Amino acid sequence: MNKIAVEIQDLSKTFISVKKKAVIIPVEKTRVDALKSITLDIPKGQIYGLLGPNGAGKTTLIKCLATLVLPTSGTARVHGYDVLKESTYARASMGVCQGNERSIYWKLTARENIIFFAKLYRMPQNEAKERADELLGQMGLLEKADIKTEELSHGMRMKIVFARALIHDPPVLLLDEPTQGLDPTFATDLRQYIRNSLKSKTILLTTHYMHEADLLCDKIALINEGEIKSFGSPQELKEDVRDYDSIHIKTKGDPDLGLIREIDGVMSANSTTRNGYSELVVTAKDGYDLAHHVLNLIHQDQSARVEHFEIKEPSLDDVFLKLTGRRIED
Amino acid sequence: MTQTESSSLHEKMMKRGGLRAELRAANALSIKQWRVEFSYPLSVLYFIVMPFLWFLPMLLAGTAVAGSPTSSVFGTYTGTTDWVTYIAIGSAFSGLAMSLFWGTGMAFRREQNVGTLETLMTTPIRRDTIVWGTMLHNVQHGGLGVILQLIFSVLFFGATLNLWGVFPALGIVVLAVIGMQGIVFALTCIVLLAKQGWMIIEVVSEVFLIIAPISYPIVVLPPILQYVSLASPLTWSVDAFRSFLMYGFLAPGIIQAVAALLIIDILFIVVGSLLFKYTERYVRAQGALSQF
Amino acid sequence: MQTRESLRSADEEREELENGYLTDFQPRMMDWNASRIFAVKNIRIAIRYPTNVLIWGLLPILWLAPYLLMMTAVAGPGTSEYFSEVSGFSDFLQFAVIGWFIFKYIDASIWSIGNNFRWEQFSGTLEPLFVTPVPRISILLGAAFSDTVQTTISAFILLFTAMALFGVSYTLVAVGPIIVIMLLMIIAFYGFGFMLAGMILVFKDPSVLTELINNAVFTVSPITYPLQVLPAPARFAAYLIPSTIAIVVIRDLAIIGTYDLFLFLQSIALMCGILIFFWAVGIGVFNYGEKWTKERGSMGGF
Structure with missing residues (x-):
């Protein structure tokens, strides 16, 4: 059995934006190399962090893996499935959590949100219901389960967003800035949950909080301008500059x-x-x-x-x- | 939760797949949309009075020139002098078409505006299932509108329906939906590609409605538009739907209409699906899913 | 560190400011200057999207043409005995097209003026606007004025295109009185728009509310058909809309070219009455709506 959960091979993404005049006539083309030949393997059960400033390419990498953005070249496999050729299986094998409270329906309750998405993960009604209770229980949201999401606090919404990514109990989790904008208590809760309850998962996490990367990650890739500048455990990386x-x-x-x-x-x-x-x-x-x-x-x-x-x-x-x-x- | 339980949850899902999973997802999308809509109390009210509001001005305009619920001029064009029933059924059906064009055509934009599009795209459902699921909702939504409007027309405006035609008319709705779904896929592409896509949708759907025999037969259109009209699934659907409801099972010209509809359906749905498939890929290659 | 000098100069500055601005500052019922600035801002933005005006001139043809096609199917091309009898006009195409021209103003008062704060909210500029010391009704008035400019262009595009498409023409003999009536109607519509803006603040679900009102107003207005085909209560309701008298008078002036002077003056008086009524109701409803949202603190989320 393959020990590598996420394989990224020479992955590149170039965005070309065309400035147009009078709707159709292109006047100016700009190329942005968001990812430059990224190669990274994540072994099963490890937490890897992508650390870098805004615009470094972290989110683009996550989106390429999540099949939201097509890479310009290179390949990537999640849980053994090629994200280009077997994208349905790849999507089924990962949970994606974009740190955006808008990624769930505010007009639905927490429970309705989870059940809705559970059905998109092929669960029948009764199973979806059970799973919703289970996840909301783990997140400490059972009491709020039937309140419309728009009436909950930001932190609670983020917990639902997070729970949503866990619905199908995916072996691989892609977490894009999961604690961004959270108040410290909620952020700590979430970090603890990631550390303690998701031990068996393979996780790729992007963040621009250094202490978060330090705390959670087994290995860290420092990424800037679409390239991995350095790679290693937090300790190893720091040893590098200890001179x-x-x-x-x-x-x-x-x-x-x-x-x-x-x-x-x-x-x-x-x-x-x-x-x-x-x-x-x-x-x-x-x-x-x-x-x-x-x-x-x-x-x-x-x-x-x-x-x-x-x-x-x-x-x-x-x-x-x-x-x-x-x-x-x- | 133990490890064995957890891995079985994921394995179970991986085994499920197939058409059944997509249908379940489509149904979930439809139910979700109902829930969202019902959280706006005014939209529920709108839904009930909408049939009146669309039909009334038509009826009044007709009355202003005819002076009575029958018209011999109308009879020479359409074969029936009962113009009230004719436009009542036509405009009821146009409600369904509008619901599909707008509701489903704008689905991607709506999900993007509330921020959930990317989340939907990371689930293992097929991407066109998002469109089909929304269509399912709008068929229910628009279909209910058709029924309400027909009931109102019979009760208050003196339209007469042949009840034997109800079942075959439902069959026509199925065929109509397939053809219109082709158009909807194309509209979705526009929404994905153009920032002000709604404007194009407005124009396209209005043009489809104008060239369809909804409240008048197509013979009153300029000759060129009459030919264009024959290529639209909406034209044949409205005619066949109305014929069944007015004349029952043995409606005149119905075989021709159904045959034409079948051919147009296949053409529209194939072209629409392909357009959608490639546009969706193109948009992902542009990386423009979140900001289109 | 701040020095003594810099502190003093700051004091002086504040004093100066107070003399020049704050001491003079009086809350006003209506800030005309703010209205003007806001209107100029809106027009400036509108100029950047010139196609919008064109599209909004052409789109209504797609909505309204089905009525004419249906009338043609029911009565045969151009005219019908019954229609002449009820409306007093022979050609229903000529009858309807001038109605569409006025319809543009009805549409704008409902969609643009009423929804202006909604658009500001979408662009994220509503709250900054609301913290300025300007009466909100002045901002709305400015918005309404810029909408009138755009609507007028769209309305003429609509009129000329429809005239060409359906082959109808009008007389310009009575252009003066037409302009007078139009102005009264437009100003009366401002009040109507204020009222809707207030309702939208309260109901929050503007698209459905606007759509409902728009459809209802369209149905009872004598745009494609004469008032005479409406049942009596609906005809009464029609006269409560600022445009109804205007459509009737303008149609006569544009098609026949003359209007009974006494009836004309009577119409002007009625229009003035409606104008005052809608401004009073409009400002009242808007102020109430504003108070309502402030009390519930739902300004940001509306």
Whole structure:
């Protein structure tokens, strides 16, 4: 039996948008390479994360797998089924949850929504009913099951959206930003559910919350501009950039960057202004060793006063920054 | 929930498939649409008075020129002097056509507007089942409208129906729906491709209604339009449907109408389905499903 | 950090602002300037979609032609004895086409003016509009005015196309009185539109409500057939619609070219009465609708 649940081979997607004049005459063609030859295999029972900023290609990849977008080239198989040639079987083998509360019917109740979609997953009425009760029970929504979705809170709707993806108990789950916009309690609930109750599933998850990827994923693919920039477990990725520490200093007034850069051992020094404060980031091989030098220097410089200071170990965001020169949450 | 139970749930689904699964899905789509509609109380009211509102101005316009419920001029055109019954049945049937063109033609747009289209597309049902399911709903919805309107016409406006024709007329409805579904597939393509698709739908469906013998025989149309009219499934459906309801089983010219309808049906449904299949693929290749 | 100077200048600025704007600011019943700005905005947007005006001029032909075709089938081409007897006109094609011209204004008052806030809501600009210190009725009036401009273009496209298609023509002898009646009708329709806008705020389900009202108004209006074929109560209801008297008078003026002066003045007086009535009712219903939604907090979701 195949141990790989999701196989992505050289998958590319190019969008061509044509700007038209007078309805039909094309004047300008723009090409956007949303995915550039992505290859990724996800073994059964693993949670893989796609981490990247908006527009990196995460959602396009998920949509290609979900048969919503046709790839320009390459192949992908879900649970052994080719998403192009055996798309019905592929769809039947995966649950797709797009983190969009609009993806269910607001005019129907939670129960009616689940039963409706269960029938699209080929279940007869009685089975669909049982399944709805079971899923709504797991989500803690049984009491609200007969209230119209439009009257529920955002978090509850997202739980229904999530439950909908689990209706047919699919071996593979594609979760596109499942916790986006959720309040922290609901997000934590959902993450816990993913970790504890979906152990046997193969999951591909996109997110731009680093701590979520860190917490949930066995392996992470950092994706930017349609390419996988780096791949590995969260630990492995962070080890990659462990070759330096970063010192974060918040000051009132602007410190002299030139002087700081001259300090022996400083690899880089940059500052940004936020809310009237300067936020200075200094990287160095050993941040603990260097910190007092930097602080002293700022102290002597009359124009800036230190408000806050910390030495940070690398986060996934730093990994991303190092690889691409941009931050994930930009 | 244990692992064995859970995997059996998925396996069971994988085994089901086939026509039965698609029918179940179509039925679920239809029921869902009823639920959504009934959450708007005014639409229920509209549904009841709609037959009156469509038929009344027609009846008044006819009365303004005829002065009585029979007209000899009308008799020379159509073979019956009873123009009230003629247009009552015709406009009742046009309600069904409008319901199919608008309700089903716009189904993809509606699902997209509420945000559920992509979710539907990730389920293992065939994509044309979404269109068929909505059609099922609109046949029920529009069919109920036809029945209501016919009852009103008989009770309040003096139309007369031949009850022996009811069953064969239902057969005609089935044939009519198949041909119109071909048109609906084409309309769905327009909706998928064009941003202001509803405008094109409006024009296309109005043209189909104008060239069909709904409230007048096609001989009053300009000659070119009369030929175009013969290629429309709606033309033959309305005529056959009305003939059965007016003359019963042995309606004149009925064999010709049914034969023509069968041929046109096959042509329309094949072309429509193919158009839909390729358009749907094209839209996915463009990646424009969520923003068309 | 803010310095003393910058604080002072901010104070001064505020003072200046108060002198120039806030101290003068008085809540007004009607803000004509806002209406004008809003109308210009709408027209500017409309100019970007020129095909809309054309399409809305041509589409009604598709809706209305079936009536003429049916009348032809029932009575034979062009005319019927009975029709001349009831309506006083010989040619029902000529009779109907001028009716369609007016129908465009009826349609616009129901669909465009009544639904204006609905469109704003779709484009996401309703709430920003509602937090401005402008009476909402002024915004609506501006919208109504821009709709009139567009409707007039569409109505003429409809008139000329239908005249060409059905081979009918009209006389321009009495163009002055026609314009007077048209203006009164259009202004009366604004009140009618305000009333609908208020109802739409309350009922929230605008397409069905609008469709119902539109159909009902169309049925009782003497557009394709004369009022005389309506049962008496319906004829009475017809006179409650701002366009009914206008259609009757304009039709006479455009086909025959003359109208009894006394009857004409009487019609003008009646139109003025209807105008005042609809503005009063319209503003009343709209204000009530606005209050109703505010109390229930359903503005965002309506």
